[in-house]
Amino acid sequence: xxxxxxxxxxxxxxxxxxxxxxxxxxxxxxxxxxxxxxxxxxxxxxxxxxxxxxxxxxxxxxxxxxxxxxxxxxxxxxxxxxxxxxxxxxxxxxxxxxxxxxxxxxxxxxxxxxxxxxxxxxxxxxxxxxxxxxxxxxxxxxxxxxxxxxxxxxxxxxxxxxxxxxxxxxxxxxxxxxxxxxxxxxxxxxxxxxxxxxxxxxxxxxxxxxxxxxxxxxxxxxxxxxxxxxxxxxxxxxxxxxxxxxxxxxxxxxxxxxxxxxxxxxxxxxxxxxxxxxxxxxxxxxxxxxxxxxxxxxx
Amino acid sequence: xxxxxxxxxxxxxxxxxxxxxxxxxxxxxxxxxxxxxxxxxxxxxxxxxxxxxxxxxxxxxxxxxxxxxxxxxxxxxxxxxxxxxxxxxxxxxxxxxxxxxxxxxxxxxxxxxxxxxxxxxxxxxxxxxxxxxxxxxxxxxxxxxxxxxxxxxxxxxxxxxxxxxxxxxxxxxxxxxxxxxxxxxxxxxxxxxxxxxxxxxxxxxxxxxxxxxxxxxxxxxxxxxxxxxxxxxxxxxxxxxxxxxxxxxxxxxxxxxxxxxxxxxxxxxxxxxxxxxxxxxxxxxxxxxxxxxxxxxxx
Numbered sequence: 001x002x003x004x005x006x007x008x009x010x011x012x013x014x015x016x017x018x019x020x021x022x023x024x025x026x027x028x029x030x031x032x033x034x035x036x037x038x039x040x041x042x043x044x045x046x047x048x049x050x051x052x053x054x055x056x057x058x059x060x061x062x063x064x065x066x067x068x069x070x071x072x073x074x075x076x077x078x079x080x081x082x083x084x085x086x087x088x089x090x091x092x093x094x095x096x097x098x099x100x101x102x103x104x105x106x107x108x109x110x111x112x113x114x115x116x117x118x119x120x121x122x123x124x125x126x127x128x129x130x131x132x133x134x135x136x137x138x139x140x141x142x143x144x145x146x147x148x149x150x151x152x153x154x155x156x157x158x159x160x161x162x163x164x165x166x167x168x169x170x171x172x173x174x175x176x177x178x179x180x181x182x183x184x185x186x187x188x189x190x191x192x193x194x195x196x197x198x199x200x201x202x203x204x205x206x207x208x209x210x211x212x213x214x215x216x217x218x219x220x221x222x223x224x225x226x227x228x229x230x231x232x233x234x235x236x237x238x239x240x241x242x243x244x245x246x247x248x249x250x251x252x253x254x255x256x257x258x259x260x261x262x263x264x265x266x267x268x269x270x271x272x273x274x275x276x277x278x279x280x281x282x283x284x285x286x287x288x289x290x291x292x293x294x295x296x297x298x299x
Numbered sequence: 300x301x302x303x304x305x306x307x308x309x310x311x312x313x314x315x316x317x318x319x320x321x322x323x324x325x326x327x328x329x330x331x332x333x334x335x336x337x338x339x340x341x342x343x344x345x346x347x348x349x350x351x352x353x354x355x356x357x358x359x360x361x362x363x364x365x366x367x368x369x370x371x372x373x374x375x376x377x378x379x380x381x382x383x384x385x386x387x388x389x390x391x392x393x394x395x396x397x398x399x400x401x402x403x404x405x406x407x408x409x410x411x412x413x414x415x416x417x418x419x420x421x422x423x424x425x426x427x428x429x430x431x432x433x434x435x436x437x438x439x440x441x442x443x444x445x446x447x448x449x450x451x452x453x454x455x456x457x458x459x460x461x462x463x464x465x466x467x468x469x470x471x472x473x474x475x476x477x478x479x480x481x482x483x484x485x486x487x488x489x490x491x492x493x494x495x496x497x498x499x500x501x502x503x504x505x506x507x508x509x510x511x512x513x514x515x516x517x518x519x520x521x522x523x524x525x526x527x528x529x530x531x532x533x534x535x536x537x538x539x540x541x542x543x544x545x546x547x548x549x550x551x552x553x554x555x556x557x558x559x560x561x562x563x564x565x566x567x568x569x570x571x572x573x574x575x576x577x578x579x580x581x582x583x584x585x586x587x588x589x590x591x592x593x594x595x596x597x598x
Contacts, residue, residue, distance in 0.1 A: 003594060035593060051594055095590060180590065187582075244579050260582040266590045269568060276574035280543050283486075283559040291394060291479065291565045292591070294334060295302060295350055 001296055002097035004106065005035075005051045005180065008064055008090040011083045012072050013044040022067045023048060029063060031056030044079025045088070051095065054106050058113075061090060065114050065173075073169040074145040084145045085171035089137060091126065092177045095268060096296075103177035104128045111175045115162030118170070121152065122161040125176035130160055137174060145171040179212075182232040182271060183264035184240060186247045189257045193219050196226035199250045203228070203243060210246075212238035225259060235271040241278045300595055301396035303405065304334075304350045304479065307363055307389040310382045311371050312343040321366045322347060328362060330355030343378025344387070350394065353405050360389060360409050364417055364472075372468040373444040383444045384470035388436060390425065391476045394567060395595075402476035403427045410474045414461030417469070420451065421460040424475035429459055436473060444470040478511075481531040481570060482563035483539060485546045488556045492518050495525035498549045502527070502542060509545075511537035524558060534570040540577045 012018050016039070023037050026048065036049040050060060065087055072086035090110075092103040107128035115122045129135045133156065143151050148166040151157045158164055159172065166172055188196060196217030203209040204216075212234035219226050228247055232238060248258045270287065277285050287293050311317050315338070322336050325347065335348040349359060364386055371385035389409075391402040406427035414421045428434045432455065442450050447465035450456045457463050458471065465471055487495060495516030500506045503514035511533040518525050527546055531537060547557045569586065576584050586592050 003591075005590075033594065095594070240575075240579060258580060260580045262582050263584060263588055266588055266593055269572075269589050269591045272572050272575035272589065273568075275579055276539075276571035279578040280539060280574055281557060281559045283561050285562060289562055289565055290568050290571065291304075292302075292568045294565055295332060295394070 002053050002102075003051050003095040004054055004057045004098055004103060005049065005093040005095050006057050006061060006090065007047060007049050007093065008061070009045060009047050009083075009088045010064075010068050010072065011045055011074060011077050011079070011086055011088050012068070013039045013046050013079065014041050018071045019046050021071070022064060025063045025067045026050050026060045029056055029060040032060045040081070042079065043081035044077060045081045045083065054098070054102065057092065058106060058110055061110050062113065062117065064090075065118055065120070069118055069120070069167070069170045074171045075169060077145070082141055082144050083171075084141050084143075084148060085120075085167075085173040086169070087173045088141075089125075089174045090176075092175075093180050094177075095180070100127055100177060100179070107175050107177045111161045114173065114175070115159070118167070120162055120167045120170055121148075121159035121164070121172040123172060123174045124160045125174050126178040128176040134160075137176075140174050148172055179234040179236065180266075180268050182235055182240065182267050184230045184232050184243070184261065185264065186228045186230075186244065186261045187220065187223075187259045188226050188228070188251055189259040190226060190254075191219070191224050192254070192256070193217060193226050195251065195254045195256050196228050198254075199228050199247055200230075202250050203230075203246055210238040210243060213243060235268070235274070239274050239278070240271055241275040301352045301401075302350055302394040303353055303356045303397055303402060304348065304392040304394050305356050305360060305389065306346060306348050306392065307360070308382075308387045309345050309347070309363075309367050309371065310343065310373060310376050310378070310385055310387050311367070312338045312345050312378065313340050317370045318345050320370070321363060324362045324366045325349050325359045328355055328359040331359045339380070341378065342380035343376060344380045344382065353397070353401065356391065357405060357409055357412075361412065361416065363389075364413050364419070368417055368419070368466070368469045373470045374468060376444070381440055381443050382470075383440050383442075383447060384419075384466075384472040385468070386472045387440075388424075388473045389475075391427075391474075392479050393476075394479070399426055399476060399478070406474050406476045410460045413472065413474070414458070417466070419461050419466045419469055420447075420458035420463070420471040422471060422473045423459045424473050425477040427475040433459075436475075439473055447471055478533040478535065479565075479567050481534055481539065481566050483529045483531050483542070483560065484563065485527045485529075485543065485560045486519065486522075486558045487525050487527070487550055488558040489525060489553075490518070490523050491553070491555070492516060492525050494550065494553045494555050495527050497553075498527050498546055499529075501549050502529075502545055509537040509542060512542060534567070534573065538573050538577070539570055540574040 032052040034050045039046040111122040200215040200217040201207045214231040331351040333349045338345040410421040499514035499516040502508040513530040
């Protein structure tokens with residue numbers, strides 16, 4: 001049994017009927033489970049989360065483009081969030097029984113088919129990117145929908161699939177594969193914002209810290225404490241426990257204790273198992289020993 | 300979706316055809332997954348492990364008794380392991396989406412039906428026991444099959460269901476509910492067996508330690524180290540992490556380090572999540588945040 005998660009972001013956050021119609025279209029695909037639909041009117045954008053095996057997810061994504069392209073016109077779209085297409089970005093995430101390589105393959109297959117079927121330019125990003133210059137979504141999206149006509153003729157911005165000019169109403173789309181994001185915060189038993197900011201600087205990649213950590217320090221005013229707020233972009237490469245231990249150690253250097261940590265939203269079971277195995281110094285442990293995994297594999 | 304695990308022990312460990320026939324009978328029940336079949340010829344006993352929801356597990360257990368009773372005759376059964384019945388013991392274990400109370404209810408329902416359908420005396424044990432004197436399997440089983448005729452007429456050993464005399468060939472049976480067992484060992488970076496034995500004494504219930512720990516100290520001769528070998532009988536009441544931390548602290552008192560720990564066989568996901576939450580100081584974490592749980596609940 002394999003599970004891939006897919007989290008398309010569409011450029012519609014206001015017309016509930018359009019959003020619900022697209023979500024219903026996903027639900028109608030056998031083997032697909034829609035886990036979440038979040039809309040933001042100010043961003044004029046919705047994030048859909050669904051899961052299934054590769055075949056079901058592929059069918060659902062094609063259905064998504066078929067529904068979204070005629071319903072969303074970027075020429076009249078205005079919102080706070082940057083975007084370059086009706087279906088702005090569509091990542092595949094390996095959850096269970098699949099590898100990142102499987103998700104990269106799926107992203108390329110789906111990308112080729114979306115381009116052919118809808119005459120839509122497709123960029124591949126993150127793990128599915130053809131070149132390092134295309135790994136980051138922000139680089140691909142710079143200039144947004146309005147800048148596509150000028151950007152796409154440049155040789156370095158030729159799309160991975162599809163025409164070298166934007167779709168008139170749907171722009172372009174970015175498809176890829178990435179690890180699940182974990183939103184992880186550590187609260188410190190102090191009101192000293194400088195300590196939280198110094199720790200964030202120490203642990204995030206951009207300033208020399210861990211490869212797969214984004215972090216900032218902020219004040220939780222109502223509680224009189226500060227927080228190191230993080231996104232962990234690849235828990236296999238940069239595990240939660242290592243980040244936690246370094247945050248704790250850096251805080252101690254300022255005489256500050258960790259009050260607690262928190263996971264916001266969902267976390268893959270493996271990220272917690274990994275932490276348990278580290279702290280309990282478990283030798284030769286493998287995920288087949290988790291009773292629920294054994295049960296699922298016996299299905 | 301709810302999952303109950305059932306681990307019947309039958310008094311047949313030699314005739315592979317009988318054992319396979321019973322396992323196939325379980326597999327034929329819709330919704331039942333057989334996870335493991337272990338036979339021991341010297342013990343003349345087999346342990347079957349299967350899982351499903353309450354209705355499927357109940358149907359499978361009734362099928363088990365229907366197949367085992369005519370096939371196994373205790374009057375000619377000789378093995379190293381103590382036993383009082385053809386189906387010697389049958390525990391129900393809550394795994395997911397069910398409570399211990401649900402498993403107790405199931406044990407009583409199944410017990411009443413087994414007694415009525417097969418005219419077999421049934422004792423309830425562990426969490427399903429009607430009185431504290433019947434919690435321990437060893438107490439119920441003392442005297443074994445051969446002692447039943449003398450033991451059962453005693454008022455304190457009247458069965459919970461069924462006749463007050465043993466079944467001629469199948470004896471009696473013990474049905475109940477318990478938490479999953481976790482076989483957990485901590486290896487110490489020393490060859491001093493006295494240290495492992497002292498730590499085992501400190502942490503096991505029988506000598507004043509944790510309520511849900513059985514432990515002994517033993518030497519791993521081939522590796523030149525010693526081990527604290529444990530059974531954790533209820534990880535909710537006595538969590539793995541607390542046991543590990545105390546073993547580590549007691550070892551330090553003798554100047555000994557923990558080398559590693561190990562889980563033998565299966566462990567419920569919740570027991571590892573619990574350890575991760577402890578060490579990461581996770582606040583307000585609940586199991587719905589585990590991606591796989593969310594996916595399963597969306598089914």
